[in-house]
Structure formats: C-alpha cells, structure tokens
Amino acid sequence: MSVLFILILVSLGLALSFLAGFIWAVKSGQFEDTCTPSMRILTEETTQATKTSKSFKQNELKPS
C-alpha cells in the first residue's frame, strides 16, 4: 500500500513538471502568434543560401 502513496506523489510531480513547461512556454511568448510559425515551417534553408551568406544565429540581436 505504501507504494501507492509513492506512485501518487510521483505522478503528481510529473504532472507538475508538465505544468511548469506549459507556464514557461506561455511566459516566453510562444502562444502570442499562432499563425506565423505554421508558415515558417514551409520555408527551408537551401544549401545555396546558407553557403553564400551569414547565418541567422550570427546576427541574432536580442535586447538583453
């Protein structure tokens, strides 16, 4: 019977971690724009583009 007690707490902990993930996703603004990410999937980096120009990561300027 005591194992049930542990299992309940573990499952609760797991569920809480998922909730934490959800909260992080909302806070980092992932739910603000649900339309454009679906369009971004359709654009792939062609090998030519990555070879001839600077990469996206290099030029990432985020306000600190």
Place this chain on the structure above:
Amino acid sequence: MAVESGLDKTLDDLPQHALARLALSIPDRLRDSSREPGLRQVACFHCGEPCPEPILAKGEKQFCCHGCLAVHDLLAEHGLEQFYDLSVNPGVRVVKRDRREEWAYLDDVKVQRQLLDFSDGKVSRVRLRIPAVHCVACVWLLENLFRLADGIGRCEVDFARREVAICYEAEKISLSQLVSLLASIGYEPELTLGELEARPKHAAGKRQWLQIGIAGFAFGNIMLFSLPVYLGLDSLSGPFFTPLFGYLSLLLAAPVLVYSAADYWRTALLCLRQRMLRLDVPIALGLAALYAQSTYEIIGGHGAGYLDSLAGLVFFLLCGRVFQQRTHDRLIFDRDYKSFFPLSVTRQTSAGPQVIALPALQVGDRVVLRNRELIPADARLVTGPALIDYSFVTGESEPVPRQAGDYVYAGGQQIGAAVAIETVKAVSQSYLTSLWNQEAFQKKSAHDLDTLTNRYSRRFTLIVVAIALGAALCWTLAGEPARAIKAFASVLIVACPCALALAAPFALGTAQRLLAPLLIFLKNPFVLERLAQIDTIVFDKTGTLTAAQDSRVSFVPGASRLELSTREMIWVCSLAGQSVHPKALQTQEHLLVNLNECSPSSSSSSKHGMPGLIAPDAIEAFREIPGGGISGRVQGHSILLGSGAWLEECGIAFEEANQPSGSASYLAIDGHFRGAFSFSNPPRPEIDHLLGNLSEDYELILLSGDKERGRDSYRKLFGPKAELHFSQTPFDKLRFIRALQEAGKMVMMVGDGLNDAGALKQSHVGVAVVERVGLFSPASDIILPASQLPRLTNLLALARKAVRVVQSSFAISAFYNLAGVSIAAAGILSPLICAILMPLSSITVVLFACGLTTWATRTVGLSKR
C-alpha cells in the same frame, strides 16, 4: 488666369495610404479586360503583373519595370533567390520613386521615443505595420532582412497582424535607412499619426492562457483523485487515502480559486459595490460555497469535497471566455482620425522643403501638398488654385476648387499640382478632428454592459439566494441545523451558473465565427444582441451607397449628333491620361473600354500596353487649370476638356439646349464643340433590393454630406416614408443620431468615412463599409466590404435568431438548475451528483447553442456554401 502645372504626371508620387485608397490604378483594372487571345501577356518574374512592350528581360526572366528588376538584382546579390521559389511571383511592385529625404524625420529623437518598442542606446526594436505582406515568401524575406544590410538583427513577422518586429543596431543603420530599405524592396511600412500612440502589449493574452492552463491541470488531476473515492475505496485503504486525496485536492484547487478565478472575484466585488447583479456575483457565490463546503468536509473528515466540480467549473467558464474573444487581428475596430492622417508632412522653410513628423507642425507653418496628399490641419491656401477632395471627410462627392486665400479643412486631399498652405489651427483642434472631442468619444459605451446574460442574471441571483435561504430556514425549523447549512451551501453550489454563463458566448461566438469567412467582421459577439433590437437604420451616401470609382460615363454628342471616331477617342484618351483629376481618370477609363471593344488587336507600342495610345511626349502644350479643365495639342489637333464655363472662356461657343444636367465634362476639338461626357454616380448594385427589403421592417433615413442632387432617385430607392437629409456636417450627423436615441429609437448607422465617425460611435450599432478589407475605417462595431452590404438584411435576421437561441439555451440551463436545486434543497446533494450534473448541463447547452446557431445561419442565407 491660367497657371502652368508642374504636374507629376503619373501615380508615382502617391503616398502609400492614398494608393491603397485608390484600390487599383486604372491600367490594372483594364488589364483584365484586355486579356483576350491575340494579345501577348507576359507576366513579370518578380511581381506577376503583365509586362508592357518593350519587354525588359534578363537571361530567361522577364520584368515589367526597372523597379522589379532592381529588387530582383538586390535579392540575387545577397543570395536571397529562394524568395522566388516560395510563392508564384511573390514580389511587390515598387511604385514610388525612392526619395531619401522622405524618411529623414524618423531619425528625430522625439519621434523615435514614441515609435520604437525598445531602445537601450545600442540595440533598438521597432514594430512596423506592412500591408504589402501577403504570402509565405514575404514572411521569409522579411525574416531574412538581416542579409540585406549590416546592422539589422532579428526580424520577426506576425502574419495575422501584418507586422514585423525588427531589432537593429542604431549605430550601424538608422531608422530612416531601415524604412528606406523596406520601401525599396516593396514593403513600405504604413506610418500614420496613429503609430505614435502607445500600442497595447497583448499581456492579457498570456494571463488568460496561464489561467486556463492551471485550471485545466487542476481539473484533470483532481478528477483523477476523485474517481477512486466515487468508485468506492475499500475499508482497508479508505481511511488513509480519502484524506490524502482530499488534502491534495485542496492544495490543487487553491491556485484555481485564487489565480484562475481572480477576474470573477474582482468583477463580483465591483458589481456588489455598484449594486449591480451581473453574472459574476452568483459565480463568485458558488465558488465560495464550493470551497468552503469542501474544506469543511475534508478537514472534518465527513467526505471528499466538491473540488473537482470547482476546478471544472472554472475551466469551462474560462473556455467560454476564450471562445467569445475571437479577435480579427488584421482589423482594428477602434481607429480614430490619427490612423488616417500620415505621420510625415513636408514643411516649407527658408532652407527649402523639410520633411517633419506631424506632431512637430506648428500653427503658421507652411506645408507643401502634392497630389493626393492630406491637409494635416485647418489652413489657408497660399498658392492656388487648388482642387480639394473632401469625400472622405464631409461626404461631398465632387472635388471643390479653391483659390489662394481660401480656408481649407484638415482631412481633405489635394488633387493635381502641388500647392502650399499655411496652417491656421493645430492638428487636433481642426474642424474635423475636434469631432473626436465630443462626448460620444469620451465615455466608454454604456451599451456594452446591458447584455441578455446580465439581465437574466439579476432575476436568477435573487431567486437562487431566496431558495437557499428558504431551504436553510425550513431545515432549521424542522430541527436539523446541520442539514440546513448543507442545504444552503448545496443550493448555491448547484445553482452556480456555468451553463448560463456559456450560453451567450457560445451561441454568439459561433455566429461571429461563421460570419468571418463571409467578410462580415464583428467587434465582439455581443454586437449581435444589439443588432436584434434595432428599429431604425441611417445610411450615409457617398462611399457607402455609392462607390467613388463607380461613375458611369456616357458621351452626349453636340449639335452635330456625331459620336466620337476611334481616332478622336485616342486623342482625348491620351490627353486625359495626363491629368489625375478623377473625372479625367474616369473619362480615360471609359474611352479605353470603348477602344478595346472596337479594336482588340494590338498595333503600336504604348506606355500601358494598350492599343494605339499616344506616348506622353507626343502631346504638346499640355495645361491643366484646376476648376477649369485640361488642354493640349495631340497629333496637331487642339483638344479642350473641362467645365462649360471654362470652355466659354476659351472662346468655344455651344448651346446649352441638349446638354446633360448634372456633372459633365465638355469637349472641344480644333475649336469646335463636339459634345459632353456626362458623369453619374449611381448607387451600388443591389442597393435598391436591400433598401426595399429593409423598408418593410425598419425605419430608413439618409444622412448625406453631399449637396442635394438626385433627391428624386433616392426618394424612389428609400420609399415614401424615409427621411432624406443632405449637406449634413459630421456634427449634424452625430446630433441627429443622438436626437433619435433620445426619442427612444434603437439606431444603426451605416457609413464609411471620417465624416461618419461621430455618428458611428454614437449609434447603438455602427457599421463601417470599406472598399477592401484592411483599409482604414473609422471606429465601429461591424466592418464589412462594400460587396457584402446587400447582406445586411440577412445579418439582421441572424441577429434576431441568435438572440432566440440564447434565450432557449437559458431555458435548458434553467431546467438543469431546477433539477439540481430540488436535490440540493433537500440536503441530499453529493459530490458525485454535482460532478455529473455540472459538466452535463454545460455540454448540453454548448452543443445546443453552437448547433442551433449554425443551423440558423444557414436558414438565414448566410452560409459559405
């Protein structure tokens, strides 16, 4: 006195917002009619428009103009050719010539402080609205903008809002250079005075998601814990696990009560303070009773509590709230005049013309207005003559000529040659903009709170509290005080109006969603409730019932009774093409259509790819006199086209006898009067049908800012009982609506321009009509394109049906309430019954509301099929 015109002869110099207002340039519209077999149509590789002869080619690709070729080369140079793989001809044609100094005002610190989202001296972030974004390729290109210039960082496109957020280093690239770059590739941002207002940060959205997330999480987990209790724990494990589950449920339900339901607590307290009984009050009562009763039962060891019902209740309520808050991101329903006025204006200083931001404009400054530019503030004309188009601002359909020294109003557009004006009033104090100081715009609309749900909840709350108290009293008198308390709490719990709160959001929200594909956009679903109560409809004329570009032109020959020959048509058409006066454009279009009918095959090369037109340089001595007409020599023949008075001044004699009444342009070739082009502005198609249908059930009124012309034809359209008023100022319209409302009428206003802004705001329901979705419209409750205007009858019918659906949903929820309350008042409510009853009632009501509304939409004739 004739003045030589320094005309910019093409549409190149139109400000972007004026371009958008013109909808399509004339050659574009006629291209469709010229797509006949036999004419070679090659699509530009960049923008997809047909390429005129001679075709500009580079390798295997063909382009329609140097602008498109330039953008293609720029993209190729930076390795961005993938742009063309992502969509078919995804480019945007760059119509304007790049003027570097045009964007200089953006580098002003004061302007940047209001425009930029964020700036720390090193990195700045700006959000720009770019209407030209229309496909995946646009998104890709703008997010790869950093490859086009040094100093540009991360760019993020919000496609639904047509916005792009750009991070850039201010030291390496200035804001004006950034905007100039965007304009040069065809993605010019829309910069209006409204951009300087602080924009909402969408923070409310995050909070709602968090609230729903926590409520849903708690709901699921508490249910998981409640199931063993319902299904019966055996005596071995019962004493241990039941309290465990109980305490865990209490723990999980606490954030739901405090955080997810926070808005309901806040509104309930506010309502109680103001002695209003909105639906939030019984909800708060129910939540309190639920948690209190559950705490008592769990801590006292009497039972398992009702916490799954609590979490479920909050979760469903929040879902209903999300469903009713469907917003149309591309549309803004709350625009004021600032979104119509441009951000920049050209000020004339001693050092020459200087482009400044509009807030920097002082009284007494001299401003240069080019073709189609907006007058920023009430001013006096310095160099004349000018031709002002007030159609969007006062509703006058004809442009008015003004002489030097005349007063001109803010919001009007100059047509033709550049003129200078001297401002007399501040931008916000001008005649038109002072409309926004009226009371109608100041206070928040009182209509919003008076919904069906709130009216029902008043009766509901009082009855529920009465029953709860009554049951408690009965049990106390019967000698069971414990049961009395339980009965009291149970009645409050079970009567918690979950289903009631979901009826209106789901019924009306479904209707709003079904209307969106039909391009009928509602500000919020509750507009439908007000629509159902309307009994009077007021229409504006110019731009609403009529379309500016829909003029019907016909040629009335003079004494010779001869129609124009093809050669003569070509001369007049070529001459008219040199002017940007609306009448000249309409004449040109009319003649081009006639010419295409006569000779479908292409002969000589031409500017627009149209058969046989004469190039602008072959026209000699072209002159345009505002308020008079145009003249020039084409292939040796002198042509005069203009007003009758001006023709007489130039010495052309003609008889008034057979001349058309109303608006007309008179034509003289080689000194002889040939005839007149008669212009009529008929109402849009199907308006007669619409008005005929509406006049049966509603009182119709016409309030027009135009001069009284064609009163008889409108009398026929509106019927004998309707009131027709002309020459109404924007203030007159507002006052008229207010008077109607004070007389007890429920008024709906249908209008399109800034002159209707006051009336739209004051009326119970304001409908803004636009030529194309996405263009500017004044603050309103409904936005629809002009093509959908005939659907107004169906919309009003749908509103009435939707209200009936909501009322029947109330009846269904009342039935569940009755069953639940009877059980609760008897003191025998158990958590299981509660847990079943609440979701069951909610789901029934939601399905019923959505299904019946969908069916109603179809029967009313508004389905997409």
